Amino acid sequence: MGNANGREEGGGGGVAGAGANDEIQINGGDHSMSNISPPATPHRSRSPLLFAPQVRIRVPVAPLQRADDPPLFNQMRQHESHAAASNPLEKGVPTIITWNYGGNEVAVEGSWDNWTSRRILHRSGKDHSILLVLPSGVYHYKFIVDGDWRYIPDLPFVADELGGVCNLLDVHSCVPEILDSVAEFEAPASPESSYSQALPSEEDYAKEPLTVPSQLHLTLLGTENSDEASSSKPKHVVLNHVFVDDGWKSKSVVALGLTHRFQSKYVTVVLYKPRKR
Amino acid sequence: MYKFYVDGEWRHDENQPHVSGNYGVVNCVYIAVPQPDMVPNTISPETSGNMEVDDVVMRPEGFAQYSEADLQLSRDRISSFLSTHTVYELLPDSGKVTALDVNLAVKQAFHVLYEQGLPMVPLWDDFKGRFVGVLSALDFILILRELGTNGSNLTEEELETHTISAWKVGKLQLNLKRQMDGNGRPCPRPLVQAGPYDSLKEVALKILQNKVATVPIIHSTGPAGSCQEILYLASLSDILKCICRHFKHSSSSLPILQQPVSSIQLGTWVPRIGEANGRPFAMLRPTASLGSALALLVQADVSSIPIVDDNDSLLDIYSRSDITALAKDKAYAQIHLDEMNIHQALQLGQDANPSLGFNGQRCQMCLRSDPLHKVMERLANPGVRRLVIVEAGSKRVEGIISLSDVFRFLLGV
Numbered sequence: 001m002g003n004a005n006g007r008e009e010g011g012g013g014g015v016a017g018a019g020a021n022d023e024i025q026i027n028g029g030d031h032s033m034s035n036i037s038p039p040a041t042p043h044r045s046r047s048p049l050l051f052a053p054q055v056r057i058r059v060p061v062a063p064l065q066r067a068d069d070p071p072l073f074n075q076m077r078q079h080e081s082h083a084a085a086s087n088p089l090e091k092g093v094p095t096i097i098t099w100n101y102g103g104n105e106v107a108v109e110g111s112w113d114n115w116t117s118r119r120i121l122h123r124s125g126k127d128h129s130i131l132l133v134l135p136s137g138v139y140h141y142k143f144i145v146d147g148d149w150r151y152i153p154d155l156p157f158v159a160d161e162l163g164g165v166c167n168l169l170d171v172h173s174c175v176p177e178i179l180d181s182v183a184e185f186e187a188p189a190s191p192e193s194s195y196s197q198a199l200p201s202e203e204d205y206a207k208e209p210l211t212v213p214s215q216l217h218l219t220l221l222g223t224e225n226s227d228e229a230s231s232s233k234p235k236h237v238v239l240n241h242v243f244v245d246d247g248w249k250s251k252s253v254v255a256l257g258l259t260h261r262f263q264s265k266y267v268t269v270v271l272y273k274p275r276k277r
Numbered sequence: 278m279y280k281f282y283v284d285g286e287w288r289h290d291e292n293q294p295h296v297s298g299n300y301g302v303v304n305c306v307y308i309a310v311p312q313p314d315m316v317p318n319t320i321s322p323e324t325s326g327n328m329e330v331d332d333v334v335m336r337p338e339g340f341a342q343y344s345e346a347d348l349q350l351s352r353d354r355i356s357s358f359l360s361t362h363t364v365y366e367l368l369p370d371s372g373k374v375t376a377l378d379v380n381l382a383v384k385q386a387f388h389v390l391y392e393q394g395l396p397m398v399p400l401w402d403d404f405k406g407r408f409v410g411v412l413s414a415l416d417f418i419l420i421l422r423e424l425g426t427n428g429s430n431l432t433e434e435e436l437e438t439h440t441i442s443a444w445k446v447g448k449l450q451l452n453l454k455r456q457m458d459g460n461g462r463p464c465p466r467p468l469v470q471a472g473p474y475d476s477l478k479e480v481a482l483k484i485l486q487n488k489v490a491t492v493p494i495i496h497s498t499g500p501a502g503s504c505q506e507i508l509y510l511a512s513l514s515d516i517l518k519c520i521c522r523h524f525k526h527s528s529s530s531l532p533i534l535q536q537p538v539s540s541i542q543l544g545t546w547v548p549r550i551g552e553a554n555g556r557p558f559a560m561l562r563p564t565a566s567l568g569s570a571l572a573l574l575v576q577a578d579v580s581s582i583p584i585v586d587d588n589d590s591l592l593d594i595y596s597r598s599d600i601t602a603l604a605k606d607k608a609y610a611q612i613h614l615d616e617m618n619i620h621q622a623l624q625l626g627q628d629a630n631p632s633l634g635f636n637g638q639r640c641q642m643c644l645r646s647d648p649l650h651k652v653m654e655r656l657a658n659p660g661v662r663r664l665v666i667v668e669a670g671s672k673r674v675e676g677i678i679s680l681s682d683v684f685r686f687l688l689g690v
Contacts, residue, residue, distance in 0.1 A: 137523075232371060252385065265368045266372070267372055267506075267508050269374045271376045272381055272385070273380075274380050274381050
């Protein structure tokens, strides 16, 4: 069973699991796969030593079902409907605007079309709401509640040029991670075995390498440097795992790659190092 | 206004300009008051104080006047926006950064830059455990020029073993406006970097003051910031994109953005005939040698040179980052800088679709009548660092607007 938690694979000899269920087998001896040199001191080096794009696997494996992140809702956002984008060049993001303070007829006007159109919100009891599809950006908007201009003081607002007050809407094309809601879970106990901090000896190197958890195939490394790659978020399981690419042409250069999380953003760093002779 | 008192009588001079007024006919002298904003950018700031009255004739086409209040209001709003937003907002949700070990050979580094299509990379020093500098296209231009000169220490074979760190030490000897330490010896410039919670305004000022294009964003943790994580490489175009995104739908709050760029004298303009000559404007023909282009990039301290035909009409643009195209098929090993001309050098860079004649994708243009917000939106595209101002139709080059020009204007520095 592969380790599904995000624990940093730092210490030497710490790969757990007999891996009896795994279909993947890494053959051959000339890989340097997941061989992180054990730190000489207990101090865990969080250096951005990162690996290279490719993980060398002989047998292709079907990718696992992705772990579903809990859907993140806040008052303003919903990602289920398929509205057509208003501007074909920019991807529209479905956005919900709600008014929860009563009233018979509530409408909204905003800077998304330069205040030209007024949209009436759908009423359901005391709540009024409307779904808009807007390209990413920052917009100003106001409500018209039974003929009066109103704004919601609990949401971000700003004074506009004409002396009135508008609410501020910031539409992102990607939902940022809301860290508090990432579910905590109990990591399974490590299987029974002997664990130590002894460095591997020669005979250890002669053995077959341990099997790689199949989730590690889902790394972003190796994807082309394109916009699609940058908008797809890495899966949490591949974070803080170091990948090596030693297939670089001249063999005198080794590339290391690693993806880690900083707050709610993900950074993939690739470091090219000279190979020591 | 004045009048002559000749032998007891008020007289005026018929031959001088005169008007009728409350005091009869009086002579008058027209003095145009030089307004600082209207001074053309081609004249360097130091000489503007010596402007003769004659020189302050406005450009014949009579551009729309804008008020000082509009400019100040726009500047204040932008400054306040930049001060309240941090670098963290620039970070993409899932980004990629490439770094090189400082002990990598220069030749390998060149190839990495070329294959990854990067204009610059940060340098990591294992021994020191931190980022110590950056490697950019300018380094390669200097290396190639060193290769070309006789009596230099660098040969092509040595490129395979010459490490980046050795190059950086050798670069200090090249006497390139480096800082001096207390004893007058050139000392290495410390890495210009920023943290993820620095304000956008701090980063923009850092970029402008240090005259760099990109700043690595490094998050330091651990005792005394000893553990460094690199997060992003930020440039002015990212900050500009942030500004445009925020103000796109409330453009009336920044009135100066509606002004045409010719009226605010943004950028560097080709001096017109008869004008007081400021900085000469660098342009080259496609037949000029690559060596002369590189020399011009270094000496004029510009990041790109428009390539024009005999009528000064824009054909292409050669930038510092184009130097990495020489890594293709190891062209740098076979050519002499003076034997290859710019046209051939640019051909190297167009592997997929060699196009003859004008390449509109590579050089982004604008007109002198384009409003500032349009120029800003174009510059906010990643990879676009400058716009060439051309004349409509003939594409004659009139000037260049770069990202740093726009930011200096918006921040008032």
